Amino acid sequence: MKIAIIGTGNLGKSIAKGLITNNAITTLYLTKRNLKGIQDLDGYKNVILTTDNIEAVKQSDIIIFAVQPAHFENILNDIKPHLTEKHVLISTITGFLIPKIETIVGADQFIIRAMPNTAIAVGKSMTCLCSNEKGAKRIQIAEAIFNRLGHTLAIPESQMQAATVVCASGIAFWMRLIRATTQAAIQLGFDAKEAQELAMYTSEGAASLLITNGHHPEEEIDRVTTPKGCTIEGLNEMEHKGLSSSLIQGMVASFNKISNIKKEQI
Numbered sequence: 545m546k547i548a549i550i551g552t553g554n555l556g557k558s559i560a561k562g563l564i565t566n567n568a569i570t571t572l573y574l575t576k577r578n579l580k581g582i583q584d585l586d587g588y589k590n591v592i593l594t595t596d597n598i599e600a601v602k603q604s605d606i607i608i609f610a611v612q613p614a615h616f617e618n619i620l621n622d623i624k625p626h627l628t629e630k631h632v633l634i635s636t637i638t639g640f641l642i643p644k645i646e647t648i649v650g651a652d653q654f655i656i657r658a659m660p661n662t663a664i665a666v667g668k669s670m671t672c673l674c675s676n677e678k679g680a681k682r683i684q685i686a687e688a689i690f691n692r693l694g695h696t697l698a699i700p701e702s703q704m705q706a707a708t709v710v711c712a713s714g715i716a717f718w719m720r721l722i723r724a725t726t727q728a729a730i731q732l733g734f735d736a737k738e739a740q741e742l743a744m745y746t747s748e749g750a751a752s753l754l755i756t757n758g759h760h761p762e763e764e765i766d767r768v769t770t771p772k773g774c775t776i777e778g779l780n781e782m783e784h785k786g787l788s789s790s791l792i793q794g795m796v797a798s799f800n801k802i803s804n805i806k807k808e809q810i
């Protein structure tokens with residue numbers, strides 16, 4: 545696949561690493577105005593670093609956009625004259641809706657929105673996908689790309705804002721939970737390195753149980769909570785302090801912030 549990533553910052557670089565590691569490219573153009581931050585990707589076979597978005601578009605079939613929302617419209621206007629029937633446009637931009645992309649480049653383009661997360665760098669992204677009417681004919685291409693780099697779910701665009709919070713911001717939320725667990729483990733006597741090891745692999749095990757068994761989390765919790773035991777004592781104390789409530793409220797705040805980002809673009 546001839547792929548271009550327009551805007552190789554935090555997310556774009558994570559996607560690039562995933563694509564390179566998984567041998568998922570024929571050619572990969574990576575663009576950025578200042579190439580300094582991606583020099584470490586220079587030298588990989590068939591990977592081209594450039595500041596020239598138009599050249600990257602001309603040489604590629606699949607264009608993945610990963611710039612900040614405020615930069616997207618100008619970039620679309622710049623590349624628009626160079627778009628052809630072969631191009632599939634995949635936007636990862638938060639809050640930038642498909643109808644708005646269509647007003648810039650036209651509804652006759654294959655347009656897909658993808659919401660991956662930075663775990664794409666290690667092939668573990670939960671990526672939600674949606675498309676315009678024409679893009680529905682190419683959604684399998686996006687699924688093929690992102691399934692190699694994790695797990696995908698096709699959703700209506702109306703759920704994309706929620707998917708951004710749960711999956712994309714979700715990486716940061718889970719990191720904070722893992723960090724807090726690590727801090728507790730240190731307080732309970734482990735050194736910092738061991739504490740993080742315990743936190744990381746325990747969280748991986750918890751997620752793997754749900755993925756493998758298809759159970760509800762409470763079913764797995766029931767297997768751990770010995771009556772009158774230490775687990776239920778700890779869990780109930782966490783809930784008295786608002787664990788679930790604060791997570792839910794934080795995610796709703798994150799969701800509402802995206803609504804404001806969208807308004808700022810109008």
Ligand SMILES: NC(=O)C1=CN([C@@H]2O[C@H](COP(=O)(O)OP(=O)(O)OC[C@H]3O[C@@H](n4cnc5c(N)ncnc54)[C@H](OP(=O)(O)O)[C@@H]3O)[C@@H](O)[C@H]2O)C=CC1
Pocket residue numbers: 550551552553554555556575576577578579597610611612613615619636637638659660661662712713
């Ligand atoms: N970070 C994440 O985990 C996720 C981010 N997203 C979305 O992805 C997008 C990017 O986020 P993120 O990676 O964090 O942001 P970054 O700021 O890290 O990356 C954006 C990159 O775009 C480059 N850029 C800016 N203007 C241009 C231009 N004209 N041509 C080419 N490149 C350009 C910038 O580099 P330079 O200034 O050198 O050009 C920068 O490195 C956002 O819209 C965000 O909402 C979605 C899901 C997850």
Ligand SMILES: O=C(O)[C@@H]1CCC=N1
Pocket residue numbers: 638708712713
């Ligand atoms: O924080 C942000 O706005 C972006 C979107 C999701 C992850 N990072």
